[in-house]
Amino acid sequence: MKVLGKEDTNQEKKNVNYLTAKEVRRISRENRKTTDEFEKTRERKNVSVDEYTTIMKNNDNLMEVENLHTYFFTDIGIVKSVSGVTFDVPKGKTVGIVGESGCGKSVTSLSIMQLVQRPQGQIVEGQIRFDFDEYIYDLAKIPNEKMQQIRGNEISMIFQEPMTSLNPVFRIGLQVDEVIELHNHGMSKEKIKNRTIEMLDMVGIANSEGVYKMFPHELSGGMRQRVMIAMALSCDPKLIIADEPTTALDVTIQAQIMDLLRNLKNKINSSIMLITHDLGVIAEMADFVVVMYAGKVIEKGTAKEIFHNPLHPYTVGLMASRPKIGGLKAGKLYSIPGSVPNPVDMPDYCYFKDRCNRSMKKCNGAYPPEIYVSDTHMVACYHYLDSEEEKHD
Amino acid sequence: MRRYVLKRLAITVALLFVVSLIIYTIMRSIPTSYVENQARMLSQLPGAKSYSEWLAQLNANYGMDKGILLGYMQWFKSAIKGDFGDSWQFNIPVIQKFSQVIWYSFILGAISFILEIIIAIPLGILAARKQYSRTDYSITVIALLGISLPTFFFATILKLIFSVWLGWLPLYGMVGRYYELLSTANQYLDIAIHYILPIMTLTIISIGSLMRYTRTNMLEVLNSDYIRTARAKGLSEKKVINYHAFRNTLIPLVTILGGSLPGLFAGALITETLFQIPGIGYTAYLAMVSGDIPFTMFYMVFMAILTLLGTLIADILYAVVDPRVRVS
Numbered sequence: 001m002k003v004l005g006k007e008d009t010n011q012e013k014k015n016v017n018y019l020t021a022k023e024v025r026r027i028s029r030e031n032r033k034t035t036d037e038f039e040k041t042r043e044r045k046n047v048s049v050d051e052y053t054t055i056m057k058n059n060d061n062l063m064e065v066e067n068l069h070t071y072f073f074t075d076i077g078i079v080k081s082v083s084g085v086t087f088d089v090p091k092g093k094t095v096g097i098v099g100e101s102g103c104g105k106s107v108t109s110l111s112i113m114q115l116v117q118r119p120q121g122q123i124v125e126g127q128i129r130f131d132f133d134e135y136i137y138d139l140a141k142i143p144n145e146k147m148q149q150i151r152g153n154e155i156s157m158i159f160q161e162p163m164t165s166l167n168p169v170f171r172i173g174l175q176v177d178e179v180i181e182l183h184n185h186g187m188s189k190e191k192i193k194n195r196t197i198e199m200l201d202m203v204g205i206a207n208s209e210g211v212y213k214m215f216p217h218e219l220s221g222g223m224r225q226r227v228m229i230a231m232a233l234s235c236d237p238k239l240i241i242a243d244e245p246t247t248a249l250d251v252t253i254q255a256q257i258m259d260l261l262r263n264l265k266n267k268i269n270s271s272i273m274l275i276t277h278d279l280g281v282i283a284e285m286a287d288f289v290v291v292m293y294a295g296k297v298i299e300k301g302t303a304k305e306i307f308h309n310p311l312h313p314y315t316v317g318l319m320a321s322r323p324k325i326g327g328l329k330a331g332k333l334y335s336i337p338g339s340v341p342n343p344v345d346m347p348d349y350c351y352f353k354d355r356c357n358r359s360m361k362k363c364n365g366a367y368p369p370e371i372y373v374s375d376t377h378m379v380a381c382y383h384y385l386d387s388e389e390e391k392h393d
Numbered sequence: 394m395r396r397y398v399l400k401r402l403a404i405t406v407a408l409l410f411v412v413s414l415i416i417y418t419i420m421r422s423i424p425t426s427y428v429e430n431q432a433r434m435l436s437q438l439p440g441a442k443s444y445s446e447w448l449a450q451l452n453a454n455y456g457m458d459k460g461i462l463l464g465y466m467q468w469f470k471s472a473i474k475g476d477f478g479d480s481w482q483f484n485i486p487v488i489q490k491f492s493q494v495i496w497y498s499f500i501l502g503a504i505s506f507i508l509e510i511i512i513a514i515p516l517g518i519l520a521a522r523k524q525y526s527r528t529d530y531s532i533t534v535i536a537l538l539g540i541s542l543p544t545f546f547f548a549t550i551l552k553l554i555f556s557v558w559l560g561w562l563p564l565y566g567m568v569g570r571y572y573e574l575l576s577t578a579n580q581y582l583d584i585a586i587h588y589i590l591p592i593m594t595l596t597i598i599s600i601g602s603l604m605r606y607t608r609t610n611m612l613e614v615l616n617s618d619y620i621r622t623a624r625a626k627g628l629s630e631k632k633v634i635n636y637h638a639f640r641n642t643l644i645p646l647v648t649i650l651g652g653s654l655p656g657l658f659a660g661a662l663i664t665e666t667l668f669q670i671p672g673i674g675y676t677a678y679l680a681m682v683s684g685d686i687p688f689t690m691f692y693m694v695f696m697a698i699l700t701l702l703g704t705l706i707a708d709i710l711y712a713v714v715d716p717r718v719r720v721s
Contacts, residue, residue: 115624144630151627159625164618169640169716179626215716231626 024075031073035119042118042144052141054129061131062238062271063089063112068126068140070104070111073119077344081107083295085126086370087288089239094265094272096286096303098279098318102340104295105275109241112139112273113157114147130155132238153183156232160244162225166216173212176200176231183235199230202267204260222253226260233264240265241273246281258285279322283307288376291315294340294351296367301377311379313356350381358383398709405701409694413472416693417465420686421457427481427684428457455481468690482685483676490676490688491695497567498660498672501588505595506657510650513600517607518642521615522634532604539601544663548594555590563587565669591668595661607646614641644715652707655699 019027057064070082082104089095097105110116111123128139132154139147151157159165167175176196181187187195193212200208203226216224225245232240242261246254258281265272274285282289282303289306291299291314299312310316317336338355341347350356353363362382371384432447441447452458456467471478477487520532556564563569569583614620615638623637624630660674669675673692680688712718 113625115621148627148629151625153627157625159618159622161618165622167619167623167637167641169644169714170637178628182627217717228622231622 019076027077028075031075031078031120035073035122038122038124039119044143047143049135052138052143052146054127054136054138056129056131056136058088059131060090061088061129062091063131063273064127064129065089065108065112066127066129068108068111068128069124070107070116070121071124072117072121074344079343080295080346081121081343082111083346085292085295085297087290087297087300089271089273090288091131092269092271093287094274094285095288095290096282097273097275097290097292098277098282099292100277100340102343103292105277105292106243108292109157109243109273109275112241113151113155114139114142114144115151115157130239149183152179152232152237153235154237155239155241156235156237158225158228158232158240158242158245160247162221162228162248165228166224168216170215171212172200172214172216172219172227176227176234179231180234195234196230199234200227202233202264203227203230204256205230221249222256225249225253225257229257229260229264233268236268237270239271239273241275243275244277245274246276246278254281261285279318291318294343294346296351296380297378298352298381299377299379301374305374305377309377311373311377311384312352312381313358313383314352398705401705401708405698405705408701409697410469412697413469413690413694414465416697417468417686417690418461420684420689421461421464423684425682425684427686428452428455430684468687472690472694477691478687480680480685480688482680482683482688487687487691491673491691494671494676495658495660495673497670498665498674499657501591501595501661501665501670501672502657502659504588505592505599506653508592508596509599509603512596513603514607514646516600517604518611518634518639520604520608521611524612529608533608536601536604539597539599540605542598544594544598544661545667547598548590548664548667551590551594562590565667567670587668587670591661591664591670594664594667603649606649607642610642610645611638614638617641644711647714648707648711651710652703654706655702659696659699 066086068082068085072079085108099105112128123140130137130139177192180192180195197208205211205226246257286303289303290297293314299315310319320334336355341351350363350368353359368380368382370378370380372378373384428451432444432451435441435447436444480487480490483490516532520529523529555562567587572583620638623633660672662674662678665672665675666678677692
């Protein structure tokens with residue numbers, strides 16, 4: 001390993017794992033400058049409504065995420081957690097987002113909620129159009145006060161860690177009451193309490209009156225996740241973002257929670273954005289599937305298209321690495337070779353090329369464009385470029 | 394809970410016994426001997442008995458002729474009845490001297506304790522909210538200054554600035570020269586003015602650690618999942634910080650603050666000595682340098698009781714603020 005000198009900083013290829021103190025200082029200075037600017041725009045008072053009002057491209061959609069870029073400005077460089085993500089969430093449908101850990105699924109959902117850790121994390125580009133019936137706002141540009149009225153009300157979120165997602169020092173009742181009270185001004189205390197108990201009943205908590213008075217540590221993980229779901233549903237949201245809601249739970253409870261979500265969805269008719277790396281869950285729940293890899297959408301389509309006709313080599317690999325019942329006899333579980341590229345120093349060719357078993361000469365070129373093989377099925381891979389051209393010709 | 398407290402109290406008593414024995418042994422073994430000093434002084438008077446004669450007589454009078462263990466047993470026997478004997482240095486019963494001076498220390502400690510809380514906790518929260526910002530760094534630098542400057546150095550600097558250069562505040566003492574001539578209201582004012590510098594010293598010295606402690610705990614809480622949940626509910630940032638986060642930061646804070654409550658009675662030995670405030674710290678200092686065994690024994694045992702009481706209070710308060718440790 002070579003020590004980087006002054007001249008070396010300008011070299012085209014450098015070792016990203018080694019940074020001199022000087023470089024770190026330069027990077028953090030630049031980052032501060034950039035993030036300060038973003039913060040300044042964010043913190044402005046009295047932003048006019050026109051600035052974040054927009055129009056939907058398709059009126060059947062509840063939310064349209066377009067070309068979303070969320071970057072983290074860290075001391076080792078800019079981490080492009082989400083770079084150019086585009087997908088739609090139609091009204092009343094479930095959209096599943098799959099991908100391995102660190103591919104930007106959660107950051108996408110946090111960007112929608114505007115809960116990305118600021119000032120390091122910033123939405124640098126793109127639109128998140130959301131249909132609130134009377135008006136359509138761009139959530140990427142909406143000011144904080146406005147967003148506070150939307151969070152927990154129109155869009156709510158269920159997190160992956162039920163064990164730590166409830167505040168340990170407050171009673172369950174208080175925590176659910178709080179969100180109802182916040183978004184229903186002037187509701188009487190009695191009514192709020194009744195609504196909370198009703199919600200706890202709805203998510204299948206038998207002893208709802210008793211649980212109302214309990215502290216989170218008195219409940220099991222599954223029960224806590226039910227409380228989280230009750231909290232998320234209590235204001236009849238238009239969109240529920242479930243960020244790996246069953247990851248921390250054991251398998252039987254997972255199935256129960258998934259059943260619960262599916263039943264509730266039919267009852268309240270809202271859209272669900274389901275983030276998971278469990279393909280089984282996606283197959284059962286989702287109408288549409290978005291496959292993400294290293295901060296980009298590499299394939300998306302209806303659940304049927306993705307499961308019956310996966311096109312991108314990564315999706316194919318993902319499908320192959322599912323454990324099958326009775327499949328263990330066949331030997332080892334399949335895994336995709338190699339690892340994800342360094343997020344600070346992404347290559348300029350296809351991010352999957354180095355792990356891909358079907359890579360060809362063309363793959364060394366620029367990042368592949370989005371290719372639509374059907375109206376709904378998109379894939380970003382050079383292998384399907386020709387078929388598209390044929391169709392258009 | 395009750396059994397727990399009783400068990401803790403039993404351990405406390407056993408600990409106190411051992412601690413007092415150690416202190417007594419040390420007091421008997423240190424070179425400063427009150428009796429020897431007295432004997433030397435008395436033997437130098439015209440026509441007096443010789444030094445060794447005086448020493449033997451005084452040793453017998455003060456009960457120093459017995460061995461350390463026997464001497465300790467004698468002390469322990471009367472101490473358990475609440476009789477700590479007469480102070481050699483001050484010539485009055487130890488308890489009487491103690492009740493004369495303790496309130497000066499208590500007021501000094503209480504005011505700086507309250508100021509410490511009022512200043513350090515909000516600063517700590519502010520620093521945590523704006524982590525790595527200019528505000529955070531400046532607060533941290535001030536806190537570090539407070540932690541690292543020794544009391545005697547800092548007190549001397551304050552004296553130099555406010556008494557010597559500016560001449561605003563008295564250099565030391567608890568009352569001014571004309572205290573007796575003042576009206577009651579002015580007498581209080583006089584004491585208050587004399588208290589400003591010691592309180593400033595004590596507060597600034599203690600702010601640093603509490604502020605750092607608050608900042609660390611607040612940061613930990615702010616990064617936890619339930620704070621993200623609170624934000625996801627749509628709560629305003631103010632409510633998230635002041636209610637959801639602060640209530641959790643309070644758990645470790647209340648524990649250490651509660652634990653330091655008995656310390657209000659301990660006096661501030663260095664600060665009181667520097668400003669010559671006749672509190673318990675200064676008095677104990679005088680007693681110690683003159684080898685006054687009864688008073689020193691009383692003060693040290695009192696300190697030990699306060700320390701043990703502090704940990705007990707801390708443990709009980711923990712159960713009060715954290716529902717997870719509450720025992721039904």
